Amino acid sequence: MDSLFNQLVMSCANTLPMHMPGHKRNTTLAPYLKKLAADIDITEILGFDHLHAPGGILRDGMDRAARVFHAEHSFFLVGGSSLGMLASIRAATRPGDAILMARNCHLSVYNAIALNHLKPVYIYPEVNEDYQINASISAEALEEAIISRRDAKVLVLTNPTYEGVLSDLTAIIDMAHQYGLTVIVDEAHGAHLGLSPLFPSGAVRAGADIVVQSLHKTMPSLTQTALAHVRSAPLAQEMQRQLSVFETTSPSFLLLASIDSCVKLIQDEGDRLFAAWAEALGAFDRMVGQLQVLRVLGYGQERGSTLPHVWGLEPSKLYISTLSADLNGQELASLLRRSYHIEPEMIAPQGVLAMTGMGDTVHTLTRLGKALVEIDREQSPVKQPKASFTVPRARSVMPMQTAERAPYQLVPVEEAAERIIAERLIVYPPGVPVLVPGEEISPQVVRYVMASMAADNTILHSRSEQADLIAVLRDA
Numbered sequence: 001m002d003s004l005f006n007q008l009v010m011s012c013a014n015t016l017p018m019h020m021p022g023h024k025r026n027t028t029l030a031p032y033l034k035k036l037a038a039d040i041d042i043t044e045i046l047g048f049d050h051l052h053a054p055g056g057i058l059r060d061g062m063d064r065a066a067r068v069f070h071a072e073h074s075f076f077l078v079g080g081s082s083l084g085m086l087a088s089i090r091a092a093t094r095p096g097d098a099i100l101m102a103r104n105c106h107l108s109v110y111n112a113i114a115l116n117h118l119k120p121v122y123i124y125p126e127v128n129e130d131y132q133i134n135a136s137i138s139a140e141a142l143e144e145a146i147i148s149r150r151d152a153k154v155l156v157l158t159n160p161t162y163e164g165v166l167s168d169l170t171a172i173i174d175m176a177h178q179y180g181l182t183v184i185v186d187e188a189h190g191a192h193l194g195l196s197p198l199f200p201s202g203a204v205r206a207g208a209d210i211v212v213q214s215l216h217k218t219m220p221s222l223t224q225t226a227l228a229h230v231r232s233a234p235l236a237q238e239m240q241r242q243l244s245v246f247e248t249t250s251p252s253f254l255l256l257a258s259i260d261s262c263v264k265l266i267q268d269e270g271d272r273l274f275a276a277w278a279e280a281l282g283a284f285d286r287m288v289g290q291l292q293v294l295r296v297l298g299y300g301q302e303r304g305s306t307l308p309h310v311w312g313l314e315p316s317k318l319y320i321s322t323l324s325a326d327l328n329g330q331e332l333a334s335l336l337r338r339s340y341h342i343e344p345e346m347i348a349p350q351g352v353l354a355m356t357g358m359g360d361t362v363h364t365l366t367r368l369g370k371a372l373v374e375i376d377r378e379q380s381p382v383k384q385p386k387a388s389f390t391v392p393r394a395r396s397v398m399p400m401q402t403a404e405r406a407p408y409q410l411v412p413v414e415e416a417a418e419r420i421i422a423e424r425l426i427v428y429p430p431g432v433p434v435l436v437p438g439e440e441i442s443p444q445v446v447r448y449v450m451a452s453m454a455a456d457n458t459i460l461h462s463r464s465e466q467a468d469l470i471a472v473l474r475d476a
């Protein structure tokens with residue numbers, strides 16, 4: 001079976017493109033195209049199959065992905081996990097259904113709920129106060145939600161979280177199935193799970209009905225590339241239909257070839273590549289054992305500790321806490337950036353997330369480790385415990401869809417306490433809504449948003465165009 005990438009290279013070198021895209025591989029006309037790999041940039045033409053009705057080379061590639069990822073049916077996605085979540089929730093629900101979902105789900109899940117007029121019941125993850133992060137979803141919290149809403153059809157969870165926290169998926173999925181729920185797992189940050197004994201097992205093996213994974217987040221593949229894995233044939237058929245609703249009819253074959261090649265690489269050389277990644281993480285681990293005030297979740301001196309409310313951790317995420325140090329996440333990030341030319345993935349007041357991927361090496365991770373050791377040496381321990389900075393729990397007073405369409409006004413964030421929010425408020429990254437329409441803006445939320453702004457996090461509103469103005473219901 002030839003790879004999509006090889007076929008692209010051969011075909012594009014030998015044919016005159018009288019088809020899209022309009023750049024026609026003319027790098028003299030537009031020199032930037034050379035760097036953008038325009039010489040093999042095509043969309044669907046004869047011989048290259050159809051993403052929305054795969055029966056040729058794309059079908060072969062998706063079947064290979066299913067074998068490699070131990071799935072029944074796999075789909076190539078060129079719109080990231082965001083697309084996968086939209087399509088999978090539409091595939092598994094009917095308009096108006098009740099849906100159980102972890103409150104720390106990504107924005108795309110909330111978009112799916114709004115589009116399909118679903119009635120969400122939120123399951124709050126536990127909070128780990130040592131690191132001030134969202135911890136695992138407990139089976140008890142799930143059972144409570146199930147009992148409160150017996151007509152719910154679907155459960156949606158994020159596993160692992162942005163910071164690498166895992167929940168006990170096997171127990172959760174078994175329980176959800178006993179109650180007849182379809183389980184969708186947002187494994188955007190875990191495309192590397194379940195493929196090697198050196199990394200934790202993932203949602204496919206735990207029996208989830210649909211699993212969505214961003215290849216681009218942790219694996220060697222271009223941005224926007226993702227996979228969805230579906231267990232049953234009828235659900236897979238519906239998933240195909242829903243992907244056609246949300247996904248472009250001109251898929252980039254650069255992206256599709258990237259997915260196909262990445263899957264093939266894992267198939268052919270996965271053992272070696274996972275071992276090299278684990279070795280690089282091991283080298284980092286040995287270095288950060290020396291840290292005095294900075295702490296890395298699951299690494300160094302923290303290794304082996306049993307963290308309250310954390311069922312498990314996956315090792316690719318390096319969450320560096322500044323809670324015990326006399327500097328904040330913003331200051332740590334700017335030291336890493338200015339003095340070491342290291343750009344972190346996410347910055348919060350209480351820490352910084354460094355994301356590793358299969359492309360990291362002993363060299364890159366010891367460079368990060370050395371920077372942290374040097375920075376740590378210059379820091380003093382914090383004099384008094386820092387204020388808690390976890391996303392406050394929200395109280396819903398009105399259905400999201402009703403509040404979203406009600407008259408609203410814009411008010412400064414610091415004056416918004418006790419009002420009802422009329423928009424989605426997101427601190428980015430990671431894109432988990434702090435509040436959705438119809439929820440009360442508590443004083444804790446105001447403090448959280450102000451601190452996030454001070455830390456230079458992007459504040460996304462769905463209505464207000466200014467970070468410091470917030471849309472609230474006019475008559476409430």
Ligand SMILES: Cc1ncc(COP(=O)(O)O)c(C=O)c1O
Pocket residue numbers: 079080081082083105106108158162186188189214224226430431
């Ligand atoms: C938990 C989670 N799910 C889904 C997404 C969306 O993934 P993508 O960027 O591949 O669309 C993200 C993005 O950060 C995420 O963190």
